[in-house]
Amino acid sequence: MEKERKVLYSGMQATGRLTIGNYIGALKNWVNLNEEYDCFFGVMDLHSLTVRQNPKEFRDNARLIYTQYVAAGLDPKKNCIYFQSHVPTHAELGWILDCFTYMGELNRMTQFKDKSAKHADNINAGLFTYPALMAADILLYQADLVPIGADQKQHLEICRDVAMRFNSIYGDVFTIPEGFFGKVGARIMSLADPTKKMSKSDENVNATIYLVDDRDTIIRKFKKAVTDSDACVRYDVENKPGVSNLIDIYSVITGKSKEDTEKEFEGKGYGDFKLAVGEAVADALDPLHKKVDELLSDRTYIDECIKENAEKAYYVSSKTLRKVHKKLGLTERIR
Numbered sequence: 484m485e486k487e488r489k490v491l492y493s494g495m496q497a498t499g500r501l502t503i504g505n506y507i508g509a510l511k512n513w514v515n516l517n518e519e520y521d522c523f524f525g526v527m528d529l530h531s532l533t534v535r536q537n538p539k540e541f542r543d544n545a546r547l548i549y550t551q552y553v554a555a556g557l558d559p560k561k562n563c564i565y566f567q568s569h570v571p572t573h574a575e576l577g578w579i580l581d582c583f584t585y586m587g588e589l590n591r592m593t594q595f596k597d598k599s600a601k602h603a604d605n606i607n608a609g610l611f612t613y614p615a616l617m618a619a620d621i622l623l624y625q626a627d628l629v630p631i632g633a634d635q636k637q638h639l640e641i642c643r644d645v646a647m648r649f650n651s652i653y654g655d656v657f658t659i660p661e662g663f664f665g666k667v668g669a670r671i672m673s674l675a676d677p678t679k680k681m682s683k684s685d686e687n688v689n690a691t692i693y694l695v696d697d698r699d700t701i702i703r704k705f706k707k708a709v710t711d712s713d714a715c716v717r718y719d720v721e722n723k724p725g726v727s728n729l730i731d732i733y734s735v736i737t738g739k740s741k742e743d744t745e746k747e748f749e750g751k752g753y754g755d756f757k758l759a760v761g762e763a764v765a766d767a768l769d770p771l772h773k774k775v776d777e778l779l780s781d782r783t784y785i786d787e788c789i790k791e792n793a794e795k796a797y798y799v800s801s802k803t804l805r806k807v808h809k810k811l812g813l814t815e816r817i818r
């Protein structure tokens with residue numbers, strides 16, 4: 484039977500503070516996708532365990548991320564937004580897919596290599612099998628489309644390979660997902676080194692604008708943003724990466740084109756331009772901050788959404804897991 488609507492699945496790890504890079508590159512583009520697709524968004528807290536977490540910070544942060552999703556306009560009554568750890572089918576299918584994923588495939592993952600280098604004292608098995616759990620996330624919901632950044636392409640490729648491998652043995656069990664690159668949101672770069680992607684975990688506090696940053700902090704960080712010495716607001720990623728990044732941010736946030744932005748700041752210095760970018764970003768985040776505060780002050784609404792959506796995710800994903808069990812020949816449960 485053909486599904487009426489395509490299923491779209493995405494998520495972010497539950498650690499680190501979300502940045503305007505996450506907002507512009509992902510979150511903001513997810514809002515309204517539910518008009519066209521059945522959307523599932525996970526807060527991937529099991530994946531976060533591959534790195535040691537402080538329990539209290541971890542719990543608060545995961546909730547903040549969920550709340551920021553909702554505050555940014557993702558409607559939890561129209562999108563299934565849930566914590567990965569609340570839905571046991573993920574870990575269950577994750578194990579099964581471990582048994583269908585080759586060491587050689589996992590060994591090639593650049594994220595594994597990067598993270599092993601960064602956490603040399605804790606290169607655990609979960610870090611290695613991370614992509615199998617991610618494949619489970621996606622395949623449980625029979626997702627057609629997976630919005631991801633360039634850094635996750637390799638993981639999606641493994642997911643597809645594992646799904647095809649499974650299907651070739653057991654018949655059509657899993658939908659083969661594709662990357663979804665919609666209308667491309669700009670890739671936001673570090674303010675301190677505009678040749679690097681803006682990262683949640685940058686050591687330089689001036690490199691990153693966090694969604695929780697207040698107005699003064701935002702403006703101060705933009706004032707310090709690295710540019711160049713030719714004092715001309717012109718888009719040229721190769722020769723003027725810093726200024727181009729600021730133009731990208733400004734145009735996405737204000738909805739103005741790059742050309743109009745160049746015109747607007749013709750003959751003006753970088754000081755004026757940086758201040759304008761800072762103010763535009765602060766203005767845009769202001770309603771988000773208010774909404775987050777409101778949602779955190781009364782827990783009932785978010786609690787209810789967390790509960791309902793975990794139940795929904797469990798219901799949908801259990802269907803796939805039951806089918807997988809049956810195909811594998813696991814003994815049927817007596818109920």
Ligand code: TRP
Pocket residue numbers: 492493494495496527530616617620621629630631635638
């Ligand atoms: N690995 C993704 C990241 O680091 C997060 C993630 C986990 C994810 N499971 C997913 C993204 C499933 C999309 C679909 O950003």
